[in-house]
Amino acid sequence: MKLFSILFCVFIIIFSDAVSQIDKLKMQSNKVIHFQYMKEKLSKDSTIVSYSKKPAKKANIGGIFLSPSIGVIFPFGTFYEYSSTGVIYGIKAEFGFSKLYPFIPGFVYEYQKNPGNGEYLTTNSLTLSDTKITYIGGSLDIVLNKYLQSNFTTPVFSLEIKYANIVNEISPQVTLPNRIADQSLLTYSLGLGFTVYIFDLGGKYTFAGDFSNLTFQAKIHIPLIRF
Numbered sequence: 001m002k003l004f005s006i007l008f009c010v011f012i013i014i015f016s017d018a019v020s021q022i023d024k025l026k027m028q029s030n031k032v033i034h035f036q037y038m039k040e041k042l043s044k045d046s047t048i049v050s051y052s053k054k055p056a057k058k059a060n061i062g063g064i065f066l067s068p069s070i071g072v073i074f075p076f077g078t079f080y081e082y083s084s085t086g087v088i089y090g091i092k093a094e095f096g097f098s099k100l101y102p103f104i105p106g107f108v109y110e111y112q113k114n115p116g117n118g119e120y121l122t123t124n125s126l127t128l129s130d131t132k133i134t135y136i137g138g139s140l141d142i143v144l145n146k147y148l149q150s151n152f153t154t155p156v157f158s159l160e161i162k163y164a165n166i167v168n169e170i171s172p173q174v175t176l177p178n179r180i181a182d183q184s185l186l187t188y189s190l191g192l193g194f195t196v197y198i199f200d201l202g203g204k205y206t207f208a209g210d211f212s213n214l215t216f217q218a219k220i221h222i223p224l225i226r227f
Contacts, residue, residue, distance in 0.1 A: 001139050032057030035165075060098035063226040067200070078180060083131055086114030088215055092139060093224075102143035106117040108160055110135040112213075128171035133211065135187065137162030153194045156202070160189035164208055180210050 068091045075083040090110030116129025137160060144155040164187045168179065185208065193202020203216045 024177040065094040067092040069219035074214045076212045082120040083114040088112035101109045104141040106139040130169040135162040158191040
């Protein structure tokens with residue numbers, strides 16, 4: 001009986017030790033599995049984070065605007081000798097793109113008419129003396145709010161290169177030695193304008209040889225297409 005008790009105790013000790021070793025192995029195995037799982041999770045998370053940190057591509061926001069205009073035009077030089085203040089009106093198609101900001105390219109069409117001044121009509125016995133000029137060409141507006149800051153308006157510098165077709169209408173038909181003949185030429189305009197509410201008010205000087213002039217205009221922007 002004593003021998004049996006001794007053997008039973010030895011068996012219990014050996015069995016307990018074996019169970020303890022198995023538990024240790026299980027714990028180590030679980031730690032390895034947990035470590036591998038966390039390693040894979042961290043790898044996936046870092047991949048997601050790095051992917052989410054990629055900078056988003058900036059959209060090229062823009063649109064096409066129509067800008068009808070009207071203004072007064074003052075002749076200079078030889079043009080001033082026989083013409084008085086006239087009227088000018090036109091329309092400009094503007095192409096705005098966020099990637100081109102602050103530059104706004106455009107397409108310009110304008111028509112101006114300057115009647116002869118009273119002294120010129122009387123001196124030459126004329127009933128009619130009109131100068132009509134049609135302009136067509138391109139423009140480039142530069143928004144200056146980055147350099148000239150204002151709380152209520154936006155300053156804009158403009159450059160225009162236009163082809164001009166000039167026609168003189170005289171009645172009665174007589175030959176005048178100091179009258180410039182009909183012609184076509186390339187003109188250049190430099191201007192500065194300001195946005196006031198929904199209107200643009202500005203002036204520009206057009207270099208057109210004997211038909212150079214100073215213009216003050218008002219225009220409004222009408223959105224045509226947005227994208």
